[in-house]
Structure formats: C-alpha cells, structure tokens
Amino acid sequence: MNPVFAGLKTSIFEVMSLEARARGAINLGQGFPESDGFPEVRQAAAVALMEQSNQYAPMRGLPVLRQAVADFYARTQGLTLDPEHNVLITSGATEGLSAAILSLVTPGDEVVVFEPMYDAYLPLIRRAGGVPRIVQLQPPHWTFSEADLEAAFSERTRLVLITTPNNPTTHALDRDELELLQRFCVRHDAWLVSDEVWEQIVFGQPHLSALHLPHLAKRTLKIGSAGKIFSLTGWKVGFVCGPQVLVDQVARAHQFITFATPPALQHGVAFGLGLPPERFAAALAELEDLRDILASRLTDAGFKVLPPQGTYFLNLDLTASGIGESAIDYAGRLVRDHGVAAIPLPAFCDGGRELSVLRLCFAKSPATLEQAATLLIASR
Ligand code: GLN
Numbered sequence: 001m002n003p004v005f006a007g008l009k010t011s012i013f014e015v016m017s018l019e020a021r022a023r024g025a026i027n028l029g030q031g032f033p034e035s036d037g038f039p040e041v042r043q044a045a046a047v048a049l050m051e052q053s054n055q056y057a058p059m060r061g062l063p064v065l066r067q068a069v070a071d072f073y074a075r076t077q078g079l080t081l082d083p084e085h086n087v088l089i090t091s092g093a094t095e096g097l098s099a100a101i102l103s104l105v106t107p108g109d110e111v112v113v114f115e116p117m118y119d120a121y122l123p124l125i126r127r128a129g130g131v132p133r134i135v136q137l138q139p140p141h142w143t144f145s146e147a148d149l150e151a152a153f154s155e156r157t158r159l160v161l162i163t164t165p166n167n168p169t170t171h172a173l174d175r176d177e178l179e180l181l182q183r184f185c186v187r188h189d190a191w192l193v194s195d196e197v198w199e200q201i202v203f204g205q206p207h208l209s210a211l212h213l214p215h216l217a218k219r220t221l222k223i224g225s226a227g228k229i230f231s232l233t234g235w236k237v238g239f240v241c242g243p244q245v246l247v248d249q250v251a252r253a254h255q256f257i258t259f260a261t262p263p264a265l266q267h268g269v270a271f272g273l274g275l276p277p278e279r280f281a282a283a284l285a286e287l288e289d290l291r292d293i294l295a296s297r298l299t300d301a302g303f304k305v306l307p308p309q310g311t312y313f314l315n316l317d318l319t320a321s322g323i324g325e326s327a328i329d330y331a332g333r334l335v336r337d338h339g340v341a342a343i344p345l346p347a348f349c350d351g352g353r354e355l356s357v358l359r360l361c362f363a364k365s366p367a368t369l370e371q372a373a374t375l376l377i378a379s380r
Contacts, residue, residue, distance in 0.1 A: 004126045011119055012347040016331075020341035026364075026372045029341035031167070031312045033363035037231030038272055038283070045268025057263040059255050061089025061239075068270040069224070069239045075277075077199070079211050085244040088251050089266060091258040092236030093197045093225040096250070098124050100193050100221050100240060101159070103253035105130040109158035114144065116348030116355065118167050118195065125161075133157070134350055139317060139357055140306050142171040149184045157188045162210070163195040165202055165310030168348050168359045172202055172309045175213075182216045191246065192216055197225035197238075200280060201287060202310040211241070221246050226269040231283070231363070235265050287312070287362075290369060294362040297373035302380070312363040315345070318356040323380060327358055330379075334358075338379040340372050 009015075016029030036042070060066065066083035073079040081087055090096035097120060105111060107129025113121055114135045125132050133152045135144050160181065165172040173181075185192050194210035210220045224239040226232065240250050294314055295305045304320035323330055327344035335341045345357040360376075362369060 002127070004123060008123055012343055013119070016335070016341045016343060019335050023335060023339065025335050025339040025341050026368055026375065027341045028360040028362070028364065028372055029335075029343050031361045031363070032233045033231040033312070034365050034368055035231070037233075038275075038279075040275070041230045041232065041268050041272035044271035045264045048267030049264035052267055053263060055263075057089075057260040057266055059260050060251055061087070061261065062263060062266045062270065065089055065266040065270040065273075068273040069241065072273040073224075073241065076280075077207060077209055077212070079209065079241075081241055082244075086241055086247055088240040088247050088254060089261050090238040090240055090254055091261045092227065093195065093223050093238035094120055095236070095254070095258055096221075096223045096238040096240040097121070097193065097195060099250045099253040099257055100223070101125055101130070101161075102128050102257075103249045104159050104191055104193075104246075106158070108156065110154055110156040112149075112152045112157055112160040112190070114162065114166075115350060115353065116168055116345050117161075118163055119348060121161055122350055130159070131156075132350070136349075136353065137169065137171075139169070139315070139355070142166065142169040143177060144180075146180060149180065153184050153188050153190070155188070157190045160185055160190050160192045161195070162192065163198075164208070164210070165198040167198065167311055168313060168315065168343065168345055168357075170306075170308040170311045170313055170315065172205070173208065175208060178208065178210060178213050178216065181210075182213050185219055186215050190219070192220040193223065194220050195223045197223060197228045198311045199224065200229045201284065201312065203288065203291075203308065218243055219246075221250065226265075226272070229280075230269070230272050235269070237261055237265050237269050290362045290364065290366065293366055294360065294369045294373060297370065298376060301373070301377040303376070306357070312361050314360045314362050316358045316360065318358055321380070323356075326354060327356055331358060334376070334379055338375045340375045340379070 013030040020027035066087040070081040070083040105128035221242040226237040304317040331344040343359040345355040
C-alpha cells in the first residue's frame with residue numbers, strides 16, 4: 001500500500017464529528033453552518049435537477065457556471081478572467097487543490113507551506129512526491145518574515161501553498177505579506193496555489209486575492225468554493241482560476257479524478273453567483289453577529305479570544321485563558337465531559353507541534369452558541 005495513506009489517521013474533522021454525534025455533543029469542530037445555506041440557490045438546483053440534463057457535465061464545468069464565476073470575481077474582486085481559459089469547475093475546493101498539486105508537483109520538488117495549515121495539504125503534497133518545506137507561524141499574528149522565507153525557499157522550490165483568509169488561524173494576508181511572497185515566487189520561479197475559499201467571509205476589509213498582484217497573477221491558481229460562499233458545504237463545488245497554461249494543466253489531472261461535477265449543483269451555483277451584493281452582505285452580517293455572540297460570551301468569562309479576521313472560526317488562546325493542559329487533552333476532555341466538540345490546532349501541524357490554541361466554529365444558531373459557551377465556561 002502507498003505509505004502516504006497507510007500512515008494517515010482519519011481526518012480530525014471526521015473524528016470530531018463522529019465523536020460529537022456519538023456523545024450528543026454540540027459540534028463546533030468541523031466547519032459547517034448549522035442552518036442550511038441560501039434557500040434560493042437550493043431551489044435553483046432543485047429546479048435544474050428536474051428540468052436540465054443529469055448526464056455528464058462538460059469536464060471543465062458548465063459554460064454558464066464558468067461565465068458566472070468570471071462575472072462574480074469581476075464584480076466582487078475586480079479580476080479579469082476569461083471563462084473559457086481561466087476557470088475550471090471541480091468537485092469541491094479539495095478536489096481543485098489535489099488536481100493542482102498532483103499536476104504541478106514532480107517527485108522531489110519542494111513545496112513551501114505555512115503551519116498551522118489545512119489538514120489536506122501535507123498528504124496531497126506527499127502523495128505527489130513533493131517535499132514540504134514548512135514555515136511555522138506563531139500566534140497571535142501568524143505572520144512570516146523575509147528570513148522565514150529565505151530559510152524555506154531553495155533552488156528546488158516548485159510551488160508555494162497559501163490560504164487567505166486562513167483556516168485555522170483566520171489571518172488574511174495583507175499586501176506587504178503578498179508582495180514579499182511575490183518577490184520569492186518570482187526569484188525562485190515558483191508557482192503559487194492560493195486557497196481563497198473563505199474570500200466571502202472576511203471581516204472589515206475587502207478580500208485581497210493573490211491574483212491582485214501583477215507578478216503573482218501570472219503564476220497563481222486561485223481556489224474558490226461554492227460551499228463556503230453559500231453555506232452549502234455538502235455540495236462540493238469548487239473553482240480553480242488562473243492563467244490558461246496552469247488551468248489547462250490542472251484540468252488534465254481533474255479529468256481523471258472526478259472528471260466532472262453534478263450539473264444541477266452547477267446550475268444552482270451559477271444562479272447564486274448572480275445574486276445582488278446586498279444578499280451576500282446580509283449573509284456576512286449574519287455570520288458576524290454569530291461571531292460576536294460567541295466571542296463576547298467567552299471573553300466576558302475570561303477566555304482569551306484571538307481576533308478573527310475571517311472564516312467560520314474563533315480561536316482561543318488556551319494558555320492565556322488559564323487552561324494548563326495541552327490543546328489536544330483539553331479538546332478531548334471538552335467533548336467527553338462537557339459536550340462540546342472543537343478542533344485543537346496541533347491537528348493542523350506536522351508531527352504534533354504543540355500549539356495551545358483551540359478552534360471553534362461559530363456558524364451555529366444563537367441558541368447553540370449560548371449553550372456551547374455555557375458548557376465551555378463550565379469546563380475551565
Ligand atoms: N473545511 C472544514 C473545516 O475546516 C472541514 C472540511 C472537511 O471536513 N473536509 O472544518
């Protein structure tokens with residue numbers, strides 16, 4: 001068996017969700033909203049399911065969806081994308097990421113990544129034969145310096161993988177950080193995969209895409225997720241956008257992973273991306289209210305909440321909150337004895353690096369958040 005997979009444990013998200021279900025715990029672990037996503041988007045998909053073709057969609061995605069993705073990014077981020085050459089539809093952002101990594105990384109290539117990182121990255125890099133070069137980031141700012149990049153890049157660097165805003169840290173890379181990365185990517189002739197699935201959930205500032213930087217735009221694949229945009233995480237519809245030469249290469253891998261994505265869901269997403277800006281603003285405002293409910297309850301009770309910049313997540317600095325045990329032990333005790341599932345940040349680190357931070361998903365109803373806060377407060 002392939003040792004990359006033989007040595008892998010089940011994803012922490014699955015483990016925590018199973019544990020929460022088995023124990024009847026409140027699940028603030030795996031990041032998914034408690035209320036189902038945009039009803040008008042589900043309705044559009046339901047109509048398409050009955051009235052449109054249910055046979056294979058085109059491998060690169062329905063033309064109507066690729067056009068909608070290009071229009072959406074033009075409207076919301078000022079990006080210029082040709083739907084035919086610069087947009088590929090995948091079965092979820094994770095499939096987009098795997099197709100990107102598998103098609104760009106050759107065995108022995110080095111891939112620069114930033115830790116803590118989304119748990120799929122390392123196995124995908126290793127499966128492609130890539131060698132991860134990990135930059136360890138520290139709370140509360142989770143930023144990197146020129147010296148960090150100097151140490152991570154080498155003449156074997158082929159690819160850099162970033163997430164902005166980040167899961168789990170929530171940090172949104174600013175222009176200075178992206179410019180520094182741009183300098184290194186150009187110097188080392190490296191490609192960038194920019195996982196921007198949280199681009200619609202950014203607080204208090206416009207989303208900055210890697211495609212906004214002119215030299216990065218020539219070497220970046222931007223990954224997007226309809227599941228995150230519409231709070232429909234089970235749909236698994238993703239977008240890969242970038243220069244034609246890169247998108248063509250990713251499409252070659254995609255065609256032999258999932259080949260194509262369910263057409264009714266693509267129709268639903270195409271409809272949704274055309275909704276007016278107020279609709280998206282309302283969805284964001286709703287999430288911000290939920291974030292504030294959880295953050296204020298926990299802060300008032302003496303927890304140290306790290307300021308969130310985006311995503312569905314709040315991070316607690318456990319040491320600063322007066323919790324002495326490790327994040328993994330605390331998360332275990334929390335789900336076992338107090339009925340709340342959460343994700344300890346060491347789960348996002350290679351080789352169990354100790355990080356005294358706990359990730360909580362706040363995309364839940366106010367009542368669920370109140371109840372979870374009460375249980376968390378009782379656990380201290
Ligand atoms: N993105 C989700 C999270 O961070 C998990 C997705 C998954 O379970 N594959 O919680």
